[in-house]
Amino acid sequence: MSFFPYCTLAEITHEIRSKNVSPVEIVDSHLKRIEALQPKLNAFVHLDPEGAREQARAAESLVVHGAQLGPLHSVPVTIKSCIDVAGWRCPAGSLLRKDYVANQDAPLVSRLKAAGAILLGNTNTPEFLMAYESDNLLTGKTSNPWNLAHSAGGSSGGEAAAIAAGCSTGGVGSDGGGSIRVPAHFCGICGLKPTPGRIPATGHFPPGIGAFSWIGVVGPMARTVADVRSLFEVMAGPDAGDALSAPVPSRAYREGELRGIRIGILESDALGIATAETRAAVQRAATSLGERGFTVEPFRLEGLDRALDLWWFFFGPVIGNLFRQSVAGREGQISPMFREYLAYTASGDSITLDQFTKACADRDLLRADILRQMRDTSVLLSPVSTSLAFRHGQGNYLPGTGYRDTMRFSQWLNLTGFPGASVPVGVSNEGLPIDVQVIGRPFEDELVLAVAEAIEQARGPWQAPPSGYWPEGERFKKRRPSIFTNSLFPSLSERVKCAHESTHIYRNVRRSNPRSRRQASLGSGHRTSH
Numbered sequence: 001m002s003f004f005p006y007c008t009l010a011e012i013t014h015e016i017r018s019k020n021v022s023p024v025e026i027v028d029s030h031l032k033r034i035e036a037l038q039p040k041l042n043a044f045v046h047l048d049p050e051g052a053r054e055q056a057r058a059a060e061s062l063v064v065h066g067a068q069l070g071p072l073h074s075v076p077v078t079i080k081s082c083i084d085v086a087g088w089r090c091p092a093g094s095l096l097r098k099d100y101v102a103n104q105d106a107p108l109v110s111r112l113k114a115a116g117a118i119l120l121g122n123t124n125t126p127e128f129l130m131a132y133e134s135d136n137l138l139t140g141k142t143s144n145p146w147n148l149a150h151s152a153g154g155s156s157g158g159e160a161a162a163i164a165a166g167c168s169t170g171g172v173g174s175d176g177g178g179s180i181r182v183p184a185h186f187c188g189i190c191g192l193k194p195t196p197g198r199i200p201a202t203g204h205f206p207p208g209i210g211a212f213s214w215i216g217v218v219g220p221m222a223r224t225v226a227d228v229r230s231l232f233e234v235m236a237g238p239d240a241g242d243a244l245s246a247p248v249p250s251r252a253y254r255e256g257e258l259r260g261i262r263i264g265i266l267e268s269d270a271l272g273i274a275t276a277e278t279r280a281a282v283q284r285a286a287t288s289l290g291e292r293g294f295t296v297e298p299f300r301l302e303g304l305d306r307a308l309d310l311w312w313f314f315f316g317p318v319i320g321n322l323f324r325q326s327v328a329g330r331e332g333q334i335s336p337m338f339r340e341y342l343a344y345t346a347s348g349d350s351i352t353l354d355q356f357t358k359a360c361a362d363r364d365l366l367r368a369d370i371l372r373q374m375r376d377t378s379v380l381l382s383p384v385s386t387s388l389a390f391r392h393g394q395g396n397y398l399p400g401t402g403y404r405d406t407m408r409f410s411q412w413l414n415l416t417g418f419p420g421a422s423v424p425v426g427v428s429n430e431g432l433p434i435d436v437q438v439i440g441r442p443f444e445d446e447l448v449l450a451v452a453e454a455i456e457q458a459r460g461p462w463q464a465p466p467s468g469y470w471p472e473g474e475r476f477k478k479r480r481p482s483i484f485t486n487s488l489f490p491s492l493s494e495r496v497k498c499a500h501e502s503t504h505i506y507r508n509v510r511r512s513n514p515r516s517r518r519q520a521s522l523g524s525g526h527r528t529s530h
Contacts, residue, residue, distance in 0.1 A: 003015070004026075004029050004166070005029070005030075005033055005165075005166025005167075006166050006223060006462070006464055007169065008169075008223070008224055008226065008227055009072065009075050009169055009170060009222070009226070009227045009230050009231075010226065010227075010230075012026060012074060012075050012169065013069075013071070013072070013073055013074070013075065016059075016063060016069075016073060016074045017063070017069065017073075019063065022056075022060050023055075023056040023057075023059035023060045023063070023073075023074035023118070024053065024056045024057060024060055026056070026074055026076060026118075027052050027053060027055075027056040027074075027076055027118055027120070028053070028056075030076045030120060030166075030167060030168065030169075031047075031049050031052065031053075031120070033165075033166055033167050034047065034120070034121075034162075034167045037165050037167055038167075040143065040148060041142060041143050041145060041148075041152075041161050041162070041165055041167075042124065042139065042140055042141060042142050042143060043123050043124055043142050043152070043157075043158040043159075043161040043162040043165070043167060044078075044121050044122070044123055044124065044158065044162065044167075045081040045089070045091065045121070045122050045123060045124050045138075045139050045158065046081065046088050046089050046090075046121050046122045047120065047121035048088065048119065048120065048121055049120075051119070052076070052118050052119065052120050052121075055118040055119070056074065056118055059073060059074045059116065059118065060074075069116060070114065070115040070116030070117075071115050071116070071230065071233075071234060072112065072115040072116045072117040072230065072231075072234060073115075073116030074116060074118060075116065075117050075118065075169050075170070076117075076118050076119075076120050076168060076169050077112060077117045077118070077119060077120065077168060077169060077170055077171050077172070077231075078119070078120050078121055078122065078123050078158075078159060078162050078163070078167075078168040078170075078171035078172075079109060079119060079121075079122045079123070079159075079171060079172050080122065080123055080125060080155075080156050080158065080159050080171070080172055080173050080174055081093070081122035081123055081124065081125055081158070082125055082129055082155075082174060082204055082205045082206075083106050083108070083109065083122070083172060083174070083203055083204050083205075083218065084102035084104065084105060084106040084109065084203035084204075084205075085102055085105055085106070085109050085119060085122060086102055086103060086104050086105045086109075087101065087102070088101065088102060088121075088122060089101055089122075090102050090122060090205070091138055092125055092127070092128055092129060092205050092206075093124065093125040093126050093127040093128065093129070093134070093136035093138060093139070093155075093335075094127045094128055094136065094138060094333075094334070094335075094338075095137055095138050095333045095334075096327065096330060096333055096334070097205070098138055102203070104203075105203070106200075106202055106203025106204065107200045107202050107203060107239045107241065108172060108199055108200060108203070108218060108235040109172075109203070111234050111235050111237070112172075112231075112234060112235065115234040117234075120167075120168060122158075123142075123156075123157075123158025123159045123161075123162055123171070124136070124139050124140075124142045124157060124158030125154065125155045125156070125157065125158060126154045126155050126157075126335070126337055126338070127334060127335045127337060127338040128206065128323060128338060129154070129155035129174065129176065129179060129206070130155070130319075130323075130337075130338055130341045131154050131155065131337045131338070131341065131395060131403070132151075132153055132154045132155070132178070132179070132182055132395050132403050132407060133151045133153065133154045133157065133337065133390075133392070133393075133395040134151070134152055134153065134154040134155065134156075134157030134158055134161075134183075135151075135154075135335070135337060135392070136335050136337070136338075137333070137334075137335045141392055142157045142158050142161050143161065143392070144161065144186060144187060144389050144432075145161055145164045145165040145187060145465040146164070146187065146188060146389070146431060146432055146433060146465045146466065147389070147431060147432065149391055149392065150186070150389040150390065150391050150392065150432065151186065151389055151390055151391070151392055151394075151395065152164075152183055152186055152187055152389070153182045153183030153184075153185070153186035153187065153389065154179060154182070154183060154395075155173075155174070155176075155179040155183075156173025156174060156175070156179050156180050156183045156184075156191070156221065157183045157186070157187075159171045159172070159173045159183065159221050160173070160183035160184055160186065160187035160189055160191070160221060161183075161187055163187070163189050163221055163222060163223060164187040164188055164189050164223070164464075164465055165465065166464070169222070169223075169227070170220060170221060170222035170223070170227050170228070170230075170231050171220075171221050171222075171231075172218060172219070172220060172221070172231070172235070173191060173218070173219060173220075173221050174201070174204055174216060174217065174218045174219070175191075175193040175216065175217055175218075175219060175414065176215050176216035176217075176315060176414055177215075177311065177315055177403075177407065177410065177411045177414050178193075178384070178385070178407050178409075178410030178411060178414070180192065180193050180219050180221060180422070181193055181384050181410050181420055181421070181422035181435070181437060182384060182385055182407060182410060182422075183221075184221060184384075184422040184435055185384035185385060185388075185389075185422050185433070185434070185435035185437075186388070186389035186432075186433070187389070187433065187465075188424045188427075188433025188434075188435070188463065188465070189221060189222065189223050189422075189424065190221065190222055190223065190224060190225050190227070190228045190421065190422060190423050190424070190435075190452070190456075191219065191220070191221040191222075191228065191421065191422045192219045192220055192221075192228050192232060192419065192420075192421045192422075192445065192448070192449065193217055193219050193410075193413060193414070193419060193420045193421070194217055194218075194219045194232065194236075194419050194445050195217075195248075195417060195418070195419045195442045195443050195444075195445055196208075196213060196214040196217050196244045196417045197238075197242060197244035197245045197246050197248075198217075198232075198236050198245075198246075198248060198419075198443070198445055199217065199218050199219060199220075199232070199235045199236050199237075200218075200237070200238070200239030200241060200242035200245045201213070201216065201217060201218050201242050202239050202241030202242050203241070204216070204218055206319075208242070208244075209243070211314070211318075211356075211360055212314060212318075212319065213242070213243055213244050214244060214414075214417045215311070215314055215315065215414045215415070216414070217414075218235075219232070220232050220235065223462050224456065224462055225421070225423060225449055225452045225453040225456050226453065228421070228449065229446075229449050229453075232445070232449070233250060236248075236250060248443055250446060251446045251447075252446065253446060253447060253450040258292075258293070258294065258450055258451070258454065259292075259293035259294070260293065260294070260295060261294055261295065261378050261379065261447075261451075262294075262295045262297070262376055262377045262378060262379075263286070263289055263294050263295065263296045263297075263377070263378070263379045263380070263381060263451065264296075264297060264298065264299020264301075264374075264377045264379070264380045264381070265282065265283075265286050265296065265297070265298050265299060265380075265381050265382075266299055266301060266380045266381060266382040266409075266439070267298055267299060267300045267301070268300065268301050268302075268304045268305075269305075270304040270305035270307075270308060270408065271304060271382070271386075271408045271409050271412075272386045272405055272406070272408050272409075273386060274383040274385070274386045274387070274409070275386065275387055275388065275428075277388075277426075277428045277429065277434060278383045278385075278386070278387070278388070278434055279383070281383075281425040281426050281434040281435075281436055282381055282382065282383055282425075282436050284425060284426065285381055285423075285425050285436045285455045285458075286381055288454070288455060288458030288459070289381075289451070289454060289455065289458075291458070292454055292458065294451075294454070296381075299377055299380060301370065301373055301374075301380070302369075302373065303366055303369055303370055303373075304408075304412050306362070306366055307366055307370070307412040307415045307416060308404075308408055308411055308412055308415070310359055310362060310363050310366065310415050311411045311412060311414055311415035312404060312411075313355075313359050314359070314415070315411075315414070316344070316345040317345050317346075317348060317351055318351060318356065319345075320341065320342055320344075320345025320346060321345070321346075321351065323338075323342060324342055324346070327342075337395075340396065340397050341397055344397040363415060363416075366415075366416070367415075367416045367417065370416055371441060371442075374441055378440065378441065378444065378447060379438060379439065379440050379447065379448065379451050380438075380439040380440075381436060381437070381438060381439070382409050382436070382437045382439060383409045383436065383437060384409060384410055384422050384435050384436065384437045385406050385407050385409055385410060386405070386406045386407075386408070386409070387406055388428055388430065388432040388433075388434060389432050389433075409437060410437065413439060416442075417442055418439055418440060418441065418442060419439070419440045419441075419442070419443075419444065419445040419448050420437050420438065420439045420440070420448065421437070421438045421448045421449060421452040422435040422436075422437055423435055423436060423438060423452040423455050423456055424456075424459070424462065424463065425455065425459055426459075427463065431466070433463075436455065438451050438452045438455070
C-alpha cells in the first residue's frame with residue numbers, strides 16, 4: 001500500500017495497528033521529507049528529530065507488546081511556534097522572544113501526547129502573529145508549496161505549508177482574524193477556527209485573557225476534514241487556565257440528520273468582492289450541498305460592517321497599544337511588517353475607557369442580533385478571503401488594498417466568536433488552491449465540520465501541490481509480517497530471534513544504544529531566501 005507522504009491519520013493508525021509499518025519508519029520518513037523541503041519552504045522554526053525518534057521507539061514497543069493505543073498513536077504532528085511545548089523554543093516570530101523556552105506543555109499539547117501523537121517540531125509565524133504573511137527577522141519567510149513565489153499565509157503559515165507539503169500529518173494553529181483559515185486557503189488544506197473555549201488556549205502567546213479571550217482561539221489543521229475532527233476531539237475540553245473553556249459534550253452527526261438543514265450563501269455589502277474564481281468555488285460547494293439534500297439559498301446578514309469595525313478596534317488600536325508598551329525601547333529589533341501594524345494601529349486618537357466599555361457592550365449586542373438572524377439558518381457559506389495566495393511581500397495594512405479589506409470574510413467571526421472551517425474546493429487557473437468557508441453558530445463546531453465534510457466528499461480526493469516542486473519516490477510499500485510472532489516490524493526483526501525472547505532482547509538493545517535527546521533548532525538567526 002502506497003500512502004506516504006500524504007497519508008491520513010486513519011491510514012497511519014490502521015497501518016500501525018495492523019503492524020504493516022513501524023512508528024520509527026513513519027517518523028523517519030517525515031523527518032527525511034522535512035530535511036529535503038525545509039530549504040525551499042522554511043516552514044519550521046524548531047525541529048526535534050531525536051525527541052521524535054525516541055517517541056517513535058517507545059510507540060513501537062507499545063505496539064509490539066500489545067498495549068492499549070491512543071487514538072493518535074504514532075501520528076506525526078507539528079505545533080505553531082507560539083504554543084508552549086516543554087523544552088522547545090517558542091518565539092512567536094520575534095527576536096524579542098528568541099530565547100524563550102517553554103517549561104511546560106500547553107494543555108492541548110499534553111492531550112496530543114497522551115493520545116499518542118509524536119511531535120516533530122514547531123512552525124513559522126509572522127512577528128507576534130500580527131499579519132497574514134509568515135515572515136520575520138528571526139527565521140525569514142515561509143513559502144507556499146503550490147508556488148514558492150507566493151506566501152503560505154499567516155499567521156499559521158508554517159503549519160499550513162508543512163501539512164500541505166507532506167512534512168506533517170496535521171497540527172495546531174491559532175486564529176485571531178483568520179489565521180488558521182487563511183493559510184489553509186492559501187495552501188489548500190483544511191482548518192477549523194473553533195468556538196472560543198472548545199479547545200483551551202492556555203499556553204498560547206499572546207495570551208487570550210480578559211476582553212480578548214473570545215477573539216483569539218487555537219484549532220486543528222490537516223489535509224482532510226476527518227483528520228481535523230480527530231485532532232479536535234483529542235484537544236477539546238475544559239481547562240482551568242482558559243476562562244472561556246466549558247465542558248461542552250461532543251456530538252456526531254449522522255448523514256440522515258443533516259438532510260434538510262438550511263444553509264445560507266452569505267451576502268453582505270460589508271465584506272468586499274471576492275475574485276470570480278472564488279465566487280464560483282462557493283457556488284460549486286453550495287450546489288453540491290443542495291444535491292445532497294441540504295436546503296441552500298442566499299442569505300443576507302446585516303450588521304457585519306459594525307462587526308468588522310469592532311473587530312479592528314480590539315485587534316488594532318487596543319492590542320496594538322499593549323504591544324507598543326511591551327516593545328518600547330527595543331523598536332530596532334522588530335520586523336518591518338510588525339512595525340507597519342503598530343504604525344497603522346496608532347493612526348487614530350487615544351482610546352478612552354468609555355470607548356472600550358461601549359465596544360465590549362456593542363460586541364455582545366451585535367452577536368445576539370446576528371444569532372437572531374441565523375435562528376433558522378444553521379450554517380453559512382462564504383469565501384475565506386477576497387483573493388488567493390499573494391506573492392511574497394504583497395501583504396500589507398494599507399487602506400483599500402490591505403488586510404482590512406481582503407480578509408473581511410474571516411475577521412468578523414473572531415469578533416462574534418463563531419466557529420468557521422476552511423475546506424479546499426478547487427484550483428485556480430493560476431494554479432493556486434481555493435478554499436471555501438463554512439460558518440456555524442457558537443458551540444456547533446461539529447455541525448460545521450459535518451457540512452465541510454459533505455463538501456469535501458462531493459469534491460473528491462484531496463489534491464496535493466504540484467509534484468514538480470518535491471522529490472519523488474518517497475512512498476511506503478506494504479510490508480509482509482515477519483515470521484516472528486512478536487516481530488512484525490522490519491526494524492525489529494533483526495533484533496528478535498524468536499517470540500519467546502523478543503521482550504528480553506529488545507530491552508537489551510535499548511540499554512546498549514543509549515541516545516540522548518538532542519534538539520536541533522532550525523531558526524537561530526537563519527533567514528531563507530527564495
